[in-house]
Amino acid sequence: MRYLEFEKPLREIESKIEQLEVYASSRDIDLSHEIQPLKDRLHSMVDEIFSQLTPWQRVQLARHPDRPYTMDYIRNFVEEFVELHGDRMFRDDLAIITGMGSIAGRSVAIVGHQKGRDTDENIRRNFGMPHPEGFRKARRMMEMADRHRLPIVCFIDSPGAFPGLGAEERGQHVAIAENLEIMSKLRVPIVCVVLGEGGSGGALAIGVGNRVLMLENAYYAVCTPEACAAIILKDRTKAATVAGTMRIVPNDLLNLGVIDEVIPEPIGGAHRNPGETAQNVKAGIVRHLDHLCALGEDELIEQRYKRFRDIGVFYEAETTGPALAGI
Amino acid sequence: MAWFRKKKKFTPIGAQKTDLPEGVWAKCPSCAEYVTNDDIRRNLHRCPKCDHYSVFPIEERIQHTLDDGSFEEFDSNLASKNPLDFDGYDKKLQSAKQKTGRHEACVAGRGTIHGYPVIFAALDFSFMGGSMGSVVGEKITRCAERAVNDELPLVVISTGGGGARMHEGTLSLMQMAKTSAAIGRMKQHGVPFISVIAHPTMGGVAASFAALGDVIIAEPGALIGFAGPRVIEQTIGQQLPKGFQRAEFLLDHGMIDMIIERPQVRETLKPLIHHMWYARIAARNEQRDQTGLSIAGRTA
Numbered sequence: 001m002r003y004l005e006f007e008k009p010l011r012e013i014e015s016k017i018e019q020l021e022v023y024a025s026s027r028d029i030d031l032s033h034e035i036q037p038l039k040d041r042l043h044s045m046v047d048e049i050f051s052q053l054t055p056w057q058r059v060q061l062a063r064h065p066d067r068p069y070t071m072d073y074i075r076n077f078v079e080e081f082v083e084l085h086g087d088r089m090f091r092d093d094l095a096i097i098t099g100m101g102s103i104a105g106r107s108v109a110i111v112g113h114q115k116g117r118d119t120d121e122n123i124r125r126n127f128g129m130p131h132p133e134g135f136r137k138a139r140r141m142m143e144m145a146d147r148h149r150l151p152i153v154c155f156i157d158s159p160g161a162f163p164g165l166g167a168e169e170r171g172q173h174v175a176i177a178e179n180l181e182i183m184s185k186l187r188v189p190i191v192c193v194v195l196g197e198g199g200s201g202g203a204l205a206i207g208v209g210n211r212v213l214m215l216e217n218a219y220y221a222v223c224t225p226e227a228c229a230a231i232i233l234k235d236r237t238k239a240a241t242v243a244g245t246m247r248i249v250p251n252d253l254l255n256l257g258v259i260d261e262v263i264p265e266p267i268g269g270a271h272r273n274p275g276e277t278a279q280n281v282k283a284g285i286v287r288h289l290d291h292l293c294a295l296g297e298d299e300l301i302e303q304r305y306k307r308f309r310d311i312g313v314f315y316e317a318e319t320t321g322p323a324l325a326g327i
Numbered sequence: 328m329a330w331f332r333k334k335k336k337f338t339p340i341g342a343q344k345t346d347l348p349e350g351v352w353a354k355c356p357s358c359a360e361y362v363t364n365d366d367i368r369r370n371l372h373r374c375p376k377c378d379h380y381s382v383f384p385i386e387e388r389i390q391h392t393l394d395d396g397s398f399e400e401f402d403s404n405l406a407s408k409n410p411l412d413f414d415g416y417d418k419k420l421q422s423a424k425q426k427t428g429r430h431e432a433c434v435a436g437r438g439t440i441h442g443y444p445v446i447f448a449a450l451d452f453s454f455m456g457g458s459m460g461s462v463v464g465e466k467i468t469r470c471a472e473r474a475v476n477d478e479l480p481l482v483v484i485s486t487g488g489g490g491a492r493m494h495e496g497t498l499s500l501m502q503m504a505k506t507s508a509a510i511g512r513m514k515q516h517g518v519p520f521i522s523v524i525a526h527p528t529m530g531g532v533a534a535s536f537a538a539l540g541d542v543i544i545a546e547p548g549a550l551i552g553f554a555g556p557r558v559i560e561q562t563i564g565q566q567l568p569k570g571f572q573r574a575e576f577l578l579d580h581g582m583i584d585m586i587i588e589r590p591q592v593r594e595t596l597k598p599l600i601h602h603m604w605y606a607r608i609a610a611r612n613e614q615r616d617q618t619g620l621s622i623a624g625r626t627a
Contacts, residue, residue, distance in 0.1 A: 163554030163562050168572055171582045172553035173530075177507055177538035184508030185515070200500065201491075201534045201553065208504045222491050222500040222531070227558075232415075232493060246496045247411045256410065258497050305508050309468065311501040312461030313410035317430055 001271070004060050006049060013042050046268050053217070055249045056240040059225060061217035062196040063159075066271035068278065069128075070097055070112035070155040070195065076278035078103055078110065086137060090170065093134030094125045095158070096206075098141035100150065104286045106293070109145035111138045111206050112155030112195075128197075129162035132175035135205045139179050146186045151289055154192040154206045159224060161202030176205040183208035184308070189292035189300055191285050193263070194218045195270075198248075210304045211288045212258070214250045215281070216265040220258065221248040257311050261288075355379055371589045380526055380548055383589065385427075385434055385451040388484060392593050393438035393447060400436035402469060405462045407431060407495070416494040423454045431462040432489075435470050440482070441597040443605055446474045449484040450532065452525075458489025459532050464502025467536055471509035475516045480604045482596060484523040485537040488550075490530020503535035510539045519603035523592060524574070524583070526550050542599055543583040544592065545574035551583070 003011045017038050024031040053061070061067070074081050074097075081101035086092040097114045100107065113130065116122030130138075138154075145152050161172055183190065183206075192209035198220030214220060221228075225239040228246055247253070250262040263284045266273035292300065352361050357379035366375045371391060372383045383391075389398055407430070409416045424430060432454035438447050448470045450457035459467075467483065474481040491499040513520050522540025524533075526549035534553050537543075545551060552572040560567055570576050577583045587595045 161553060163558045165559065165563060165567070165571075168552050168554065168559065169576075169580055171538075171580065173534035173551075174538045174582055176534040176553065177503075177536070180504050180507035180535060181511040181514075181539055184504070184511045198497075201503065201531065204500055204504060208508070220497055220500075222493055222496050228493055245411065245413055246493075248497060253497060256498055258501055305512070308501060308505045308508055311505060312465050312498055313408050313495075314405050314462045314465060315408055317404045317406040319404065 002065050004057075004064060006057055006060075009049070010042065010045060013038060013045065017042065050267055050269070054240075054244065055219070055246075056225070056243040058217045058249050059219050059243050061269045061271075062219050064269065064271050067196055068270055068274040069117070070114045070157060072274055073155060073195070073278050073281055074099075074101065074110065074112075076275065077282040078108075081110070084141065087133045087140055089136055090133045091131075093131050093137055095128050095130040095162070096134040096138050098137055103153065103282065103289070106286075106289060107150055108289070109141055109150045109152045110155070111141050111152065113158035113203075113206070115157060115196075126162055128158045129160060129199075130158065130202055130205075131162050131164070131167045132170040132172050135161075135175040135179050138206050139175075139182055142179075142183065142186060142190075146188055149188055151189040151191070151293060152186070152209075153285055153289075154190065154209060156192055156194045156198050156203045156207055156220075157196040157218075158199050158202045159197050160199035161205070173201075176201045179205040180208055184305060185301065187297040187300060189289060189295070190304065191288050191292070193281055193285065194220050194259070195281070199224060208304065208308065210292050210300060210307065211260045213261045213263055213281075213284050213288070214253065214259045215263050215270060215277070216250055217269050218250065219243075219248040220253055221246055256313075356381075373589060378547075380546060380589065382452045382486060383525065384453070385449055388449055389434065389438075389447070391589075392449075392482075392484065392596070393440060394442065398436050398438040398447070400434060402435055402466050403430065405431060405465060407460055407462050409494070410461070410498060411494070411496050413494040413496070419455060419494065427451060427454050429454065431466070432457050432459075433463040433466045435466045437473075437477075437479070440593060440600060443597070443600045444479050445600065446470050446477070446479050446481045447483075448481075450487045452486040452488060455492065456489030457485070457487040457528075457532065458492035458499075459487060459502050459506075459535075460492035460495040460499050461502065463492075464499070464505050467502075467506045468509040471506070471513050471520070471536075474518050474520070475513055478518060480519045480521065480600050481513065482521045482523065482600075483536065483540075484525060485528045485532055486525040487532025487537065488527035488529055490532055490534075499531060503531050506536040507539060510536050514541070519600070521596060521599055523596075524549055524551055526574075529553070529555055538582075541603065544585055544587050544595060545577065545583045546589055546592070547574060547586050549574040551577055 020031050020035050078101035083099040097112050099110050113128045114125050115128035116125040190209035192207050192212045194214040196218050200223050225243040226236050229238040229242045230236040253259045263280050266276045270277040353364050355374040358377035360376040372381045432451045435448040519541050522537050522543045524545045528551050550572050574586045
C-alpha cells in the first residue's frame, strides 16, 4: 500500500504488525498479546486521522493511487458485464468505459471514467482525462440505453476533460455541451456516482443524472484546486488553502443542492477496504434505481430537468440596473 | 477552467507623450497605429487601420443588433450572492457593479430585429470576464424558457471568456447543465436558437449553451474553446500553432456555421430568423386565415 503524507504515521505501525504476524506464523508461536495492543493503537490513530479530514486531505484521498476505480466497482458488483468500444466517429477513447451489465438482477448501461493503475495503463487511458471522442462514446452508449430502455449508471472519476491540441480540434467544448443537452432529454433513469475526482466539465459531461451520489472522500469542482489557486491567488502551491474555500467536498455540496446523497467509505478511505466501499456504492445505486424505475418517462425527464433547474443562489435586488430599455 | 491571455486594450496615450487631450486618442494593440476613440466607436470597436476587433461594449452591442427603441430588458434585478463565502468575491462583485452599473454579466430581454420579435441576451465581458455564475445561468435559462412560452426565437451573443465563474464553484459548473437542458427544451419545441460568439468565449460558457445554437455565428478572430491556450501549452509543453482556437480554425474544423464581420451580424440574423421561424408562422397564419380562423399576436 502507498501512503499519503498525512497517513505516514500509520505506515510504521502497520509494518510492525505485519512483521510480527509473519514472524509468529513462521515460528508457529502466538504473539497476539503483542500484536493486539498495536492493532488497538492503529485503530485509534486511524480514527483520529480520518475523523477530522480537511478538504485538501479528501482531495488527496480522492486521488490516492490505490483508490478503487470504475472497473474495480464493475468487477465487484456488476454481473455479466459486456464492455463496448468506440464512438463510431474517430477513435476508441480508453479514458471512458462503456458497456452493459446487471446490478442486483437489473440490466443497466454503464458509463464511467477510467484511470490507469500503472504508468503504462495511464498512458493508454490518458489518466482518465477524456478527449471529445470519449464523451461521444459515452453519448453513443447513453442514446443506445435510451432506445433499449436501460437505466444508466455513470461513474465519475476524472481530473477533467483533456486540455490538448487534438481535443480542441475535435471540439471538446461541443462534445461536452451536447452531452449535457442530450442527458437532460433521456427517457430512462440516470444515477451518477462521483467515485473520486469530479473534475469540471469532464465530470459533468456524464453527470446529468436524476440522482447524483458521491463517495465520502471524493470532490466535485469547477476546476482543480491547483488551477483555482493559480488563477485566483496567482500561486499554484496554495491549492491546499483554496480547496477549503471552493466547497468541493460532499457535505458542502449536499448543502448547496449539487448532490443528493453521500455514500460512506470505510474508515481510512475506500482503498483500505475496496470491497466494503463497493457494496456501499451498490446499495446506493440499487436503492435509487428501485425508486426511479417506478417513475414514468415524462416524470423522469421532468425530475431531472427540475433538479438542475433549481441549482443556483441569487437574490432579487430592489434596484434594477440602469434602464437599458428603449435602446 | 478556461482562461485566456489578458485581452489587450486600446491604451490611451499618456499626457506626457503628447499634448493632445487625454481619452481622445488610443493606440491599437495590434497594429500600434494611433486612432481616435471616436473613430473606433464609429467603426464598432474595430481598429479603422487594421480591423483588429476589441470588445464591443454591451450597450452598443444591443443598440447595434436590435431595432431602435425595441429592447425591453427583464430580470435586471437578479443579483449574485456569495454562496461559498469565497474570499474576495464580494469585493469583486462590488467593483464590477460599480464599473458596469449593472448587477450581473448578462443582459436579457425582448426586442425586434428588422421587425421580427426575438428573445435576446448578451454576456458582458466587462463584468468579471462575462463569466457564468448562478445569475447568468438563471437568466439564460429563463430566456430559453420564455422563448418556448412566447414562441419567439432566441438570440444570445456570448463574450464569455471567464467560462464558469470560479467564485461560485460547483454551482457555476451546474449552470452549464441547467442552461444546456433549457436549450434542449427549445429544440424539442422547434423554437430556433441562434448563438453568436464574440472574442473571447471559453470554458463553461463555450461548453454549454454557446455551443448548442441551431446556428452558430462567430466574429472574426474570436477565441473559442474549452481549455485556455496557456493551460494547453503547459500540458503539451510546446507553443500552439498560429490561429489555434480562433473562429477561422473552428470554421475549418466544422464547429461553427459562419464567420460574420461585426457590422453584418444584424443583417445575417434577419434571414436566419425568417427561414427558421417567421416563414413558418406566416404560412400558418395564412392557412388559418383561409380556413376562417384568426390568431392574435402573430404578426411580423
